Amino acid sequence: xxxxxxxxxxxxxxxxxxxxxxxxxxxxxxxxxxxxxxxxxxxxxxxxxxxxxxxxxxxxxxxxxxxxxxxxxxxxxxxxxxxxxxxxxxxxxxxxxxxxxxxxxxxxxxxxxxxxxxxxxxxxxxxxxxxxxxxxxxxxxxxxxxxxxxxxxxxxxxxxxxxxxxxxxxxxxxxxxxxxxxxxxxxxxxxxxxxxxxxxxxxxxxxxxxxxxxxxxxxxxxxxxxxxxxxxxxxxxxxxxxxxxxxxxxxxxxxxxxxxxxxxxxxxxxxxxxxxxxxxxxxxxxxxxxxxxxxxxxxxxxxxxxxxxxxxxxxxxxxxxxxxxxxxxxxxxxxxxxxxxxxxxxxxxxxxxxxxxxxxxxxxxxxxxxxxxxxxxxxxxxx
Amino acid sequence: xxxxxxxxxxxxxxxxxxxxxxxxxxxxxxxxxxxxxxxxxxxxxxxxxxxxxxxxxxxxxxxxxxxxxxxxxxxxxxxxxxxxxxxxxxxxxxxxxxxxxxxxxxxxxxxxxxxxxxxxxxxxxxxxxxxxxxxxxxxxxxxxxxxxxxxxxxxxxxxxxxxxxxxxxxxxxxxxxxxxxxxxxxxxxxxxxxxxxxxxxxxxxxxxxxxxxxxxxxxxxxxxxxxxxxxxxxxxxxxxxxxxxxxxxxxxxxxxxxxxxxxxxxxxxxxxxxxxxxxxxxxxxxxxxxxxxxxxxxxx
Numbered sequence: 001x002x003x004x005x006x007x008x009x010x011x012x013x014x015x016x017x018x019x020x021x022x023x024x025x026x027x028x029x030x031x032x033x034x035x036x037x038x039x040x041x042x043x044x045x046x047x048x049x050x051x052x053x054x055x056x057x058x059x060x061x062x063x064x065x066x067x068x069x070x071x072x073x074x075x076x077x078x079x080x081x082x083x084x085x086x087x088x089x090x091x092x093x094x095x096x097x098x099x100x101x102x103x104x105x106x107x108x109x110x111x112x113x114x115x116x117x118x119x120x121x122x123x124x125x126x127x128x129x130x131x132x133x134x135x136x137x138x139x140x141x142x143x144x145x146x147x148x149x150x151x152x153x154x155x156x157x158x159x160x161x162x163x164x165x166x167x168x169x170x171x172x173x174x175x176x177x178x179x180x181x182x183x184x185x186x187x188x189x190x191x192x193x194x195x196x197x198x199x200x201x202x203x204x205x206x207x208x209x210x211x212x213x214x215x216x217x218x219x220x221x222x223x224x225x226x227x228x229x230x231x232x233x234x235x236x237x238x239x240x241x242x243x244x245x246x247x248x249x250x251x252x253x254x255x256x257x258x259x260x261x262x263x264x265x266x267x268x269x270x271x272x273x274x275x276x277x278x279x280x281x282x283x284x285x286x287x288x289x290x291x292x293x294x295x296x297x298x299x300x301x302x303x304x305x306x307x308x309x310x311x312x313x314x315x316x317x318x319x320x321x322x323x324x325x326x327x328x329x330x331x332x333x334x335x336x337x338x339x340x341x342x343x344x345x346x347x348x349x350x351x352x353x354x355x356x357x358x359x360x361x362x363x364x365x366x367x368x369x370x371x372x373x374x375x376x377x378x379x380x381x382x383x
Numbered sequence: 384x385x386x387x388x389x390x391x392x393x394x395x396x397x398x399x400x401x402x403x404x405x406x407x408x409x410x411x412x413x414x415x416x417x418x419x420x421x422x423x424x425x426x427x428x429x430x431x432x433x434x435x436x437x438x439x440x441x442x443x444x445x446x447x448x449x450x451x452x453x454x455x456x457x458x459x460x461x462x463x464x465x466x467x468x469x470x471x472x473x474x475x476x477x478x479x480x481x482x483x484x485x486x487x488x489x490x491x492x493x494x495x496x497x498x499x500x501x502x503x504x505x506x507x508x509x510x511x512x513x514x515x516x517x518x519x520x521x522x523x524x525x526x527x528x529x530x531x532x533x534x535x536x537x538x539x540x541x542x543x544x545x546x547x548x549x550x551x552x553x554x555x556x557x558x559x560x561x562x563x564x565x566x567x568x569x570x571x572x573x574x575x576x577x578x579x580x581x582x583x584x585x586x587x588x589x590x591x592x593x594x595x596x597x598x599x600x601x602x603x604x605x606x607x608x609x610x611x612x613x614x615x616x617x618x619x620x621x622x623x624x625x626x627x628x629x630x631x632x633x634x635x636x637x638x639x640x641x642x643x644x645x646x647x648x649x650x651x652x653x654x655x656x657x658x659x660x661x662x663x664x665x666x667x668x669x670x671x672x673x674x675x676x677x678x679x680x681x682x683x
Contacts, residue, residue, distance in 0.1 A: 211645035263509035
């Protein structure tokens with residue numbers, strides 16, 4: 001008798017649990033997020049988490065999507081591959097999300113891709129590596145909103161070629177970002193008929209790059225490209241000025257942090273670099289199609305978090321708005337979301353996206369704007 | 384592979400090496416100080432450097448306190464952190480075995496790193512150079528004023544160090560403790576106090592290193608390990624426990640790295656430092672200036 005009571009109770013609880021789940025499912029849309037909120041890459045993940053939370057609150061306060069509540073499940077990958085895989089598994093299996101946003105870093109994204117792909121859940125990565133989408137027939141569920149590194153190189157090379165320069169010296173940081181940029185720059189130079197005559201590197205802990213720069217100068221470079229994402233990159237312009245090397249100086253989009261420019265002080269003036277438009281919203285021409293969305297995001301983010309807006313948070317912003325568009329249009333079936341994303345057109349903070357079955361990034365080199373440093377601020381080049 | 388074999392280039396490489404080396408030297412001196420008094424490697428040494436740098440950034444950039452005053456306050460503050468670390472984590476441990484103490488320093492380093500992250504945030508902080516960024520020219524090579532500050536402060540520290548350990552009673556007592564703690568205790572020296580003092584001094588030197596290097600490299604909460612590794616390498620090359628050896632070794636490693644980077648390839652700059660470390664460990668495991676006799680007597 002007692003046993004049967006216990007059994008009944010347990011079964012009732014189980015049934016109620018499932019019933020609750022079923023009810024919950026019917027009036028909410030579940031979106032999973034896997035960001036590097038803490039750990040070494042927290043400067044990527046933290047603004048991303050802030051951004052999606054801010055947006056979700058705004059959307060739900062306005063009545064949700066199609067009358068349903070938007071529920072975010074945010075997992076912290078800590079920028080770690082194993083944790084990223086576990087996070088994505090948990091989001092898919094336990095939280096039953098219909099789409100995943102993230103991860104933040106290329107390495108973690110590569111680790112998590114097979115999981116999402118196998119489960120058939122669309123994943124919008126916020127990491128930049130192009131290899132995430134290759135080969136395209138095995139990446140049917142993977143999308144990315146971060147611009148391509150190769151497009152940043154294209155826009156720099158275009159600029160260099162337009163100046164009639166043939167010989168370029170490159171100096172790169174020894175982190176993943178720097179190494180990937182170095183490989184791409186070396187590969188793409190022949191396409192633009194440029195000769196990389198000096199190829200130097202520095203580690204994130206270095207305090208002086210004069211030796212590398214002297215070599216670049218002695219080999220007769222006509223322009224220098226510094227490709228790095230670590231703070232040490234701001235020593236390079238200082239050393240260039242110190243050595244009185246008077247040739248055009250370019251940096252990568254890894255320089256898109258106002259503090260790096262501030263740290264380099266006067267030496268950074270005139271540095272040319274490609275960057276997402278978010279950091280120079282105020283100096284964009286008014287007819288720019290992205291200006292309203294950029295302005296909107298920047299104002300809201302900076303007001304709420306009292307922190308500078310970043311391109312990385314922008315990736316999360318674009319991802320979530322894409323997802324919201326998809327949910328509005330086709331509901332929360334992962335398959336339908338995937339199909340929707342594959343043909344989506346969208347103006348976001350990262351650029352004007354135009355996805356297609358063969359292009360899951362949807363951005364080209366127009367995602368970047370050439371910026372320069374003027375009086376310690378980032379402004380659009382030529383303004 | 385450089386085509387520039389000129390004297391000016393060589394001089395520039397040497398300046399670069401001296402600047403890098405000065406930082407290694409200061410971190411190495413901090414390691415040695417604590418090694419001498421306790422026989423352990425303080426793995427939180429890099430965190431002292433970070434704390435010094437970050438504190439200085441806050442005081443000068445946010446609170447607008449003048450440089451000399453901010454310098455004094457920062458060194459004082461980090462010294463207190465060093466003393467507290469010794470009082471609360473090292474002193475109470477019984478028995479103070481080497482392994483146990485080292486693990487404790489790992490814990491302290493994580494704690495300090497975490498606190499720095501909570502307080503200063505995750506982004507890197509920059510600070511203005513002490514006296515502008517207008518480079519000086521010396522025989523064709525150029526040098527930033529901040530680099531001169533680094534050399535100058537290293538020289539002052541080394542001079543103060545030599546004076547303290549050779550001409551003051553406290554300094555001599557500390558040396559006595561490092562040579563033979565039991566004998567020193569029998570001679571009436573308070574060895575516990577000397578351990579505390581060594582933590583205070585090493586935290587102070589760490590803070591100074593952090594203060595002078597921050598204008599060049601910026602500072603963030605996670606920088607400690609990177610700064611610590613090279614400094615530790617210099618300490619080992621110079622002979623653990625030998626502070627003058629650490630200074631010479633630090634400068635040597637810095638110069639060899641710069642020359643290697645300049646004349647061979649910058650891709651292998653870090654490898655040169657490791658290569659020197661390996662060669663020294665193979666040929667003279669006690670370090671260039673270390674004594675074999677002394678290192679045999681040490682526990683670690």
